[in-house]
Amino acid sequence: MTYGIRVENDSGYTQIDQTTQGFQVLATGTVAASNAYTINYVTIPSSYPDDILVVAKPNNPNTNLNYRLFARYQDLTFSNGTRQRRAYMNFAYGTVVAATQAADYAIIQRCSLFDDSVISGQTPPNYGLNVYRSDSTLSFTTEHPTFRVQAARHHNVTSTDSGATVWYTGVDATDMQNIYALAMSYGAYRYKVYGPYNDRQYISSSRLGQWDFPNNRFATKIQTVSGSELSGTPLEDSFWEGHRTELLGYIV
């Protein structure tokens, strides 16, 4: 290390050094509740950089129920050159399988390679901690609200291993109400077709993030819906394999 400070935490991991990247919050808001047939979205402003991420949590949840996040991120450039970036998100809850409930979201970006303009004009000025790289850009700042990661998980999803499990327990009684999750790719996991489309013979499974409020924990959950009567071997069995990363944290 040639510049700035280096801080290690109890776990022996680097908390801050010149290459550390916090997550800075660019915007927060609420995606409205929807009907059973659509999922609402927030449009990412065109001025925002390419490397933004979106996190979400249930808006004003009933903590006697569990909430399951459907979320997908879409970045399209049309043939006329128009770019459209949307983060879709709504929550299913309790025994309701349709994603109809509103979501609080935050658009975040890795806090690095910023110059001082990011933190200029703050009130109060220069409050908190700024760590600079040797090229005078910021690698870390606490002047803006941040996404404080509390847990992270990576799983290689296969047809036999969806990775559905409980993987975070709230640290106090209200913790789950404050936890945001990375909201980019919670959705279709598997689709089995047993008959003609018109007969609606299918099983559709979704891999979702679940705020299990009654048990004060977060899980990756498979939610399944099916149509008509099913029997025999499926004509088609498609599943979304590959690697997934999940993050949980607070917006402060």
Add this chain to the structure above:
Amino acid sequence: MAAPVSNGAIVEDETAGLSVAVNFNFSNTGSGGTLQVFQSATYYAPNSGLPDDNDPGWTAAADAAGNAPSDGVQSTTFSHVGFTQARGTLMYYYSRRKSASAVEIGTPWPVTEIVPSRAYISGVSYNAGYSVATVNTSVADTVTTLYYYASTSSSQPGYALTSPWQTSPSTIWSTNNSFTVTPGSNYYYWVLGWTHNNPGPDGAVISPMFAATAGAGSMGLRVFTDATPPLIRLDTKDKQIMHYAAFSGSLAKNGTATISVGGGYDITSGDWGIDVTPVDLYLKAVSTTNQIVVSYPRPGTVPYPVQWRINVFKLNQA
């Protein structure tokens, strides 16, 4: 009419939930009219006229299947289900038989139930020599008694009642929240929330485990906001994740793209993670060691290519 006789309200305390389901039990459901039940945080004396006859809180008793009970002595306890009770509260349960304006109140009047709060350990503090550890925790109610346990083993201690007549936790649990520890050693702590529900069975619920090394601890840096009270914007327990890189492109049907991440990326190490968007059953992102292969083996006609994006995260910054 014959009055109903309850043999208690039973809850399952030993859960992590913020509230618990209540079974309002009857050994004799009485007869005549309809068996009705009522839940309240308020105590009403017998013959006080309260709760009011027409209070909408009175509800017809029903079992888990929604069925009304048979009349009279029950060979197997009849349980009314449907009430829930928040942790850290005392609630009263009333019963009656009602037919038109005639009422026959149940006994006991009322049945009480106390549900313990689940405590969470906020930290462990030490004396100057780090030889005495004090567990920091609290609950916001007056019905829960806290007991404490410390061990060098991470195995959760027994805490549940071993019989309905048990009136205090087993002796492994201490009313003292301070423990003698060896500096530099790892310890695991739990707090037990207990309620003395006499004459009913006591309640018990255990906290999540809290692990700490006897010593200075909390190494690192903490930054607060200027809010009132201050909020922690950076904490030593935060997990420092690096959004290492973002890659994007488009793929037509059966197309593939290979990404070399660099920077020591190795998906098998456990220190890295990747995520792919958009959600598409046919968009595959498979990684072995230092590369990511994105493919789009979509069957049928594919009118538009998929515009994909891969985010690469460094999960543990050594």
